[in-house]
Amino acid sequence: MVPRPEPAACPCCACASGPARPIDPLNSYVPNPVFRFATVSGQTIHWFLKRNCSITPSQLGWLYASLCVVSLAIGFGFWVRGARLVLPFAWLELAAVGVAFLFYARHATDGERIALQEGRLVVELENGGSCERTEFLSHQVRIEPQAGDRSLIELSGPGCAVRVGRYVRPELRPALAREIRMALRGA
Numbered sequence: 001m002v003p004r005p006e007p008a009a010c011p012c013c014a015c016a017s018g019p020a021r022p023i024d025p026l027n028s029y030v031p032n033p034v035f036r037f038a039t040v041s042g043q044t045i046h047w048f049l050k051r052n053c054s055i056t057p058s059q060l061g062w063l064y065a066s067l068c069v070v071s072l073a074i075g076f077g078f079w080v081r082g083a084r085l086v087l088p089f090a091w092l093e094l095a096a097v098g099v100a101f102l103f104y105a106r107h108a109t110d111g112e113r114i115a116l117q118e119g120r121l122v123v124e125l126e127n128g129g130s131c132e133r134t135e136f137l138s139h140q141v142r143i144e145p146q147a148g149d150r151s152l153i154e155l156s157g158p159g160c161a162v163r164v165g166r167y168v169r170p171e172l173r174p175a176l177a178r179e180i181r182m183a184l185r186g187a
Contacts, residue, residue: 049167050111057105
């Protein structure tokens with residue numbers, strides 16, 4: 001009879017499939033069924049709201065480079081055969097596509113980061129490469145709109161205000177506002 005190997009240890013402590021391994025509660029990701037949009041990591045709650053992009057700027061760069069090679073090779077082939085106007089139009093086409101790709105790539109990484117940590121609500125808005133950071137004391141933050149409004153969510157405190165929720169569908173913005181309110185009450 002061949003001895004069976006012991007089952008591998010389960011990553012959680014509650015499983016009886018192997019020896020229990022302790023989990024560091026301050027540095028590990030803990031799935032939280034209370035929050036729909038947030039990630040809880042130790043004592044910090046993060047909301048990462050990003051644009052839904054199907055291609056990254058680096059992938060877009062490689063796509064554009066391959067498009068240039070193919071288009072210019074075809075244009076050069078026509079140039080050699082005597083059709084002199086094809087190559088300049090290929091350059092013009094690639095310039096127009098390049099401008100459109102640059103505009104797309106500039107805004108592909110836009111997003112909103114909201115973090116509740118150590119009694120502060122930190123909001124970072126990234127738009128077109130520029131980052132705007134606003135900090136609020138958690139007990140002084142006011143959150144608008146109320147549950148039925150589909151507009152952007154305004155976080156305001158003494159002397160400043162910022163609007164978030166651009167990258168969340170309008171019908172989900174009230175749920176995001178409720179979630180932030182609930183996290184602030186618990187802070």
